[in-house]
Amino acid sequence: MQIRHLSICIAAVCLASSLGAQEKTVNDTLQHSVVSDSYRQSQLKRNATASEILEKDFLDRHLSGNIVQTLENIPGVQSMDIGSSFSKPMIRGQGFSRIAVTENGIKQEGQQWGADHGLEIDSYNISSIEVVKGPASLLYGSDAMGGVIEIHKPEFPSAKGIYGEAVLTGKSVNGSLGASLMLGYASDKWMVQARYTELHFGDLHIPTDTVVYMSVLVPLEGRKMKNTAGFERDESIYASYRNGRYKATISFSNAYQKSGFFPGAHGIPDASRLNDDGSSYNIELPYSWVDHIKISSGHQYTWDNNILTGDFGYQFNHREEWSAFHTHYPSQEIPSKDPDKELSFILHTGSGTLRLRHFHSAVLEESIGVSAQLQWNSVGGYSFLLPKYRRQTAGAFWLGTWKPNPRLSVTGGLRYDWGNIDIKEHTDPNLMEYLVRQGYSTEEAGKYSLVSATANRHFGDFSGSAGLVWNPVGKHLFKLNIGRSFHLPGANELSINGVHHGTFRHEQGDPDLDSERGWQLDALADMKWGRVELELSPFFSWYGNYIFLDPTGKWSPLPHSGQIYRYTGTAARFWGGEVELHVSIWKHLKYNFSGDYVNTYNETTHTALSFSPPPTMRNILAWEGERWGAEAELQSIATQKRIAHNEDITPGANLLHLGGHISFPRIGTEVSLSIRNLLNTKYYNHLSFYRKVEIPEPGRNFSITFRKTIK
Amino acid sequence: MKKTILILALIPVAFIAFSCSKDDGDTTKPVITLSAPAHDQGLKIGDPAGVLLDMDLSDDVMLGSYKLEVHSNADHHHHSKSAGTVDFSFHKEFDISGNKSIHISHRDIVIPEGVSEGEYHLMVYCTDAAGNEAQLARDIILRN
Numbered sequence: 119m120q121i122r123h124l125s126i127c128i129a130a131v132c133l134a135s136s137l138g139a140q141e142k143t144v145n146d147t148l149q150h151s152v153v154s155d156s157y158r159q160s161q162l163k164r165n166a167t168a169s170e171i172l173e174k175d176f177l178d179r180h181l182s183g184n185i186v187q188t189l190e191n192i193p194g195v196q197s198m199d200i201g202s203s204f205s206k207p208m209i210r211g212q213g214f215s216r217i218a219v220t221e222n223g224i225k226q227e228g229q230q231w232g233a234d235h236g237l238e239i240d241s242y243n244i245s246s247i248e249v250v251k252g253p254a255s256l257l258y259g260s261d262a263m264g265g266v267i268e269i270h271k272p273e274f275p276s277a278k279g280i281y282g283e284a285v286l287t288g289k290s291v292n293g294s295l296g297a298s299l300m301l302g303y304a305s306d307k308w309m310v311q312a313r314y315t316e317l318h319f320g321d322l323h324i325p326t327d328t329v330v331y332m333s334v335l336v337p338l339e340g341r342k343m344k345n346t347a348g349f350e351r352d353e354s355i356y357a358s359y360r361n362g363r364y365k366a367t368i369s370f371s372n373a374y375q376k377s378g379f380f381p382g383a384h385g386i387p388d389a390s391r392l393n394d395d396g397s398s399y400n401i402e403l404p405y406s407w408v409d410h411i412k413i414s415s416g417h418q419y420t421w422d423n424n425i426l427t428g429d430f431g432y433q434f435n436h437r438e439e440w441s442a443f444h445t446h447y448p449s450q451e452i453p454s455k456d457p458d459k460e461l462s463f464i465l466h467t468g469s470g471t472l473r474l475r476h477f478h479s480a481v482l483e484e485s486i487g488v489s490a491q492l493q494w495n496s497v498g499g500y501s502f503l504l505p506k507y508r509r510q511t512a513g514a515f516w517l518g519t520w521k522p523n524p525r526l527s528v529t530g531g532l533r534y535d536w537g538n539i540d541i542k543e544h545t546d547p548n549l550m551e552y553l554v555r556q557g558y559s560t561e562e563a564g565k566y567s568l569v570s571a572t573a574n575r576h577f578g579d580f581s582g583s584a585g586l587v588w589n590p591v592g593k594h595l596f597k598l599n600i601g602r603s604f605h606l607p608g609a610n611e612l613s614i615n616g617v618h619h620g621t622f623r624h625e626q627g628d629p630d631l632d633s634e635r636g637w638q639l640d641a642l643a644d645m646k647w648g649r650v651e652l653e654l655s656p657f658f659s660w661y662g663n664y665i666f667l668d669p670t671g672k673w674s675p676l677p678h679s680g681q682i683y684r685y686t687g688t689a690a691r692f693w694g695g696e697v698e699l700h701v702s703i704w705k706h707l708k709y710n711f712s713g714d715y716v717n718t719y720n721e722t723t724h725t726a727l728s729f730s731p732p733p734t735m736r737n738i739l740a741w742e743g744e745r746w747g748a749e750a751e752l753q754s755i756a757t758q759k760r761i762a763h764n765e766d767i768t769p770g771a772n773l774l775h776l777g778g779h780i781s782f783p784r785i786g787t788e789v790s791l792s793i794r795n796l797l798n799t800k801y802y803n804h805l806s807f808y809r810k811v812e813i814p815e816p817g818r819n820f821s822i823t824f825r826k827t828i829k
Numbered sequence: 830m831k832k833t834i835l836i837l838a839l840i841p842v843a844f845i846a847f848s849c850s851k852d853d854g855d856t857t858k859p860v861i862t863l864s865a866p867a868h869d870q871g872l873k874i875g876d877p878a879g880v881l882l883d884m885d886l887s888d889d890v891m892l893g894s895y896k897l898e899v900h901s902n903a904d905h906h907h908h909s910k911s912a913g914t915v916d917f918s919f920h921k922e923f924d925i926s927g928n929k930s931i932h933i934s935h936r937d938i939v940i941p942e943g944v945s946e947g948e949y950h951l952m953v954y955c956t957d958a959a960g961n962e963a964q965l966a967r968d969i970i971l972r973n
Contacts, residue, residue: 680964723959
């Protein structure tokens with residue numbers, strides 16, 4: 119969706135030329151590779167929903183683990199972690215497929231996997247990223263009900279010729295070592311850049327001696343989580359072409375990640391599988407790997423008062439999980455082929471968007487657009503996670519922006535989406551055999567080994583929004599937005615019937631589920647007085663049909679599972695907000711405060727919804743000099759007492775982090791250092807995949823990054 | 830102008846005011862206190878009297894049901910089965926709705942002749958009326 123930003127620049131071209139302004143300023147805007155404050159301001163103004171941009175400098179200095187953990191610095195954004203290396207984003211209490219992540223204008227696929235998998239994106243390959251903290255179905259379709267994380271496309275560098283960077287990162291908490299090399303060449307009309315990243319990490323250190331899994335105390339030798347080592351290898355090529363009215367980009371990327379699962383939380387608990395194997399970097403069973411290939415191309419053509427843009431992409435996800443058959447079915451005959459292949463899942467996604475912007479005048483513009491996505495998959499392995507399905511969605515939208523004066527902008531839009539999902543039936547023969555051995559009747563065993571039922575559903579719904587951005591005297595900025603959005607149920611929510619080992623629960627889908635629908639209201643006030651800036655962004659959302667996992671009280675006959683949970687729709691409310699305060703104290707000394715709060719409420723169970731982020735505050739004292747900077751941060755996480763059924767109250771914590779960086783511009787080098795959790799505090803993340811098995815968060819972590827820029 | 834800014838700044842207060850809600854749902858799990866069998870207790874295969882199960886279940890609001898499950902804890906790769914024996918497994922559900930706390934004592938688990946010796950898990954699952962669930966696992970050893 120970077121195309122939109124470029125569109126804005128191009129729009130500026132049209133308007134500027136029609137107003138008789140200098141062509142040169144426009145080119146400057148287009149070629150602006152360093153994101154400046156005014157650029158940021160103008161970006162923030164274009165969106166009536168609360169949004170925030172992190173720029174390259176910030177990202178470079180705060181790349182603590184992966185990009186999602188860096189985004190946590192934005193109040194209202196949380197990271198759902200799986201150990202130290204993989205995370206999923208959450209915005210204002212909504213995560214998984216309710217958040218869209220886009221790269222090169224294409225929505226990233228792979229969120230279907232559930233809580234124990236991260237984003238398949240090269241964290242080093244991000245120059246600028248924007249987070250929209252609110253409903254964005256209007257532009258991004260059904261999967262952006264809770265917000266959007268948009269990775270901006272690389273821009274043309276300011277100078278022609280060869281450019282690039284080399285980055286080296288080391289981290290103590292899991293002995294990780296990463297390297298990333300980018301090389302590019304730019305001319306007037308062309309730029310081409312390629313990047314290679316490789317990251318290896320060992321077993322994760324955590325500040326505890328035992329963890330609890332299925333009520334069994336599991337000892338941790340050397341405070342290390344055995345078999346949590348892994349590696350990541352990413353390659354990408356990006357090219358951009360511009361010539362007069364036409365601009366195009368093409369990109370290819372491949373992300374490969376392989377990592378072990380902690381055997382203490384997989385299958386039947388067994389302390390013998392946790393004996394130290396003498397190595398921190400080996401990956402044994404159980405493990406998983408994922409290969410994600412993405413090809414995308416964007417085009418833009420400008421004429422008269424019009425801009426036509428198109429983004430097209432194809433994605434291929436291939437994921438496999440391997441674990442010894444007998445850790446799941448102890449006394450059964452092993453399958454003859456690939457006996458330890460638990461799951462395999464191949465997903466193909468093709469998507470495209472076309473958008474035409476028309477400028478009636480300097481005060482009024484309209485856009486119309488269409489988008490479509492086609493997705494199909496295949497599954498394998500002795501176990502089951504998701505059924506074979508085919509999903510087609512298409513949408514058409516209209517957007518209008520009216521700027522009666524430079525201080526006020528009113529936007530509104532309407533969109534209609536169609537969706538169809540066709541799910542194939544799936545029977546698990548191993549489970550059938552298990553149940554028959556357990557003494558269940560063939561009829562009952564047959565019922566539970568039908569792990570996915572047939573379903574063919576059609577959906578159609580409106581989304582819309584209306585908002586205003588007001589920029590009165592001084593540097594104050596106000597936004598108000600109301601939106602209606604919807605979200606199609608996932609394949610698992612419609613048809614699954616089995617234990618999801620990501621949640622350790624027997625989950626049952628409901629083929630009759632309706633799409634999720636809700637109204638959202640959000641506001642933002644950004645006020646500046648001299649050295650002080652205060653930003654408040656409250657929100658309120660109401661959903662008539664929000665899908666959650668409801669405990670049924672009925673016992674599951676499946677191995678290692680308690681009761682059955684069923685996907686059910688409920689009325690739900692979310693409210694909360696963020697506060698940010700920035701004070702320039704003296705020279706380069708700055709004080710920043712940020713806080714966020716989310717309150718979720720399930721009107722059926724009269725409890726919170728699961729994975730409600732706890733209130734968090736950050737107090738940061740920073741020195742931001744020309745050549746060097748240093749900061750100390752106190753992160754305070756409140757106890758999360760508001761929980762859903764079968765969640766645990768998570769106690770709060772106070773964490774101290776230190777960071778610093780120094781640059782040597784003459785040799786184009788920058789060194790960043792950080793110490794996370796300086797006091798080695800043992801604490802839990804309410805949103806972590808490991809929370810359920812009482813595995814605490816990583817302890818003290820030193821990390822160092824060297825970055826050399828090539829010009 | 831200043832007034833307008835003040836009004837806009839007060840929006841958060843309005844948000845909070847109209848969205849307050851009471852959490853009156855029950856999220857407290859039931860409590861399982863298992864007295865027998867004890868940890869690593871040896872249990873005789875083929876004992877017709879059955880295994881003594883003795884425990885207390887309680888909840889702050891109302892109990893729902895409980896489930897007992899016994900399965901082998903032996904890793905098959907290292908497990909030498911005597912010829913002709915199979916792993917013992919057991920599962921049974923019990924309705925205890927209407928009780929806030931209950932003492933359970935029975936010998937429903939009967940281990941028949943001919944099952945494999947070795948380490949097993951006894952799992953106790955218990956729910957309350959709202960659907961909160963507690964689990965407890967106990968290591969037991971089956972012997973001839």
